[in-house]
Amino acid sequence: MPASRKNSSVKDPELYEELRDDGASKEKAARISNAAAARGRSSVGRKGGKSGDYEDWTVKELKGRAKELGLSGYSDKKKSELIKELRNH
Secondary structure: OOHHHOOOOOOOHHHHHHHHHOOOOHHHHHHHHHHHHHHOHHHHHHHOOOOOOHHHOOHHHHHHHHHHOOOOOOOOOOHHHHHHHHHOO
8 A cells, every 4th residue: 555545544545546547536535435335336336427538528627526626736737637636635
């Protein structure tokens, strides 16, 4: 497990790492893995819909999401840089 996650409150580190490898943001991976640990993986899998891939979003939408998350320095970034920033926040 990466050093940055050793003291975190992630309840299912294996699922967290799988989600991160699939491109989920740190926040989303932690939220899903903690929900899975609390309610069971199959329960979490049945619950929600699907958010579109960031690659399908416009730059304007990506910048809006960055603003919602309180990120800074995103205004001059290219689409690929915005996606990377959102996934790694």
